[in-house]
Amino acid sequence: MMANANQKGTLIMNYDYRVVGQIIGRIRVQREMSQEVLSGLAGVARSHLAMIESGSKNANVETLWRIASALDMRMSELMRLVEDEIDRMNHVTKP
Numbered sequence: 489m490m491a492n493a494n495q496k497g498t499l500i501m502n503y504d505y506r507v508v509g510q511i512i513g514r515i516r517v518q519r520e521m522s523q524e525v526l527s528g529l530a531g532v533a534r535s536h537l538a539m540i541e542s543g544s545k546n547a548n549v550e551t552l553w554r555i556a557s558a559l560d561m562r563m564s565e566l567m568r569l570v571e572d573e574i575d576r577m578n579h580v581t582k583p
Contacts, residue, residue: 501574506543508552511569513541515559529558 516526523541527534531554539545540555547555549563556566 501571504570504574505540505546507573507577508547508566508570509541509543509545511566511573512537512555512559515561515566515569516541519559521559526555526558530554 516523523534523537527537530537530551532551536545536551537555540547540551552566553563556563559566
């Protein structure tokens, strides 16, 4: 969950599946969707979605793709929101 620059000045950002779950949950609530509805649209079990949102389960790429699609967004948009949140948490500014 830490972002820093290596010796060449390249930004290194560690993936944090807990942040992914927080973002998914936040978007779902903003769109006034229940876990039941989102899980049905994404084709995943509600319990699986709940574990992803709570940070106790790391979703694979296909599952994240399906969730993003069910939220009517691109996977890249979901990942941008995740990156922005990780940046915010680590007080890293983008160039």
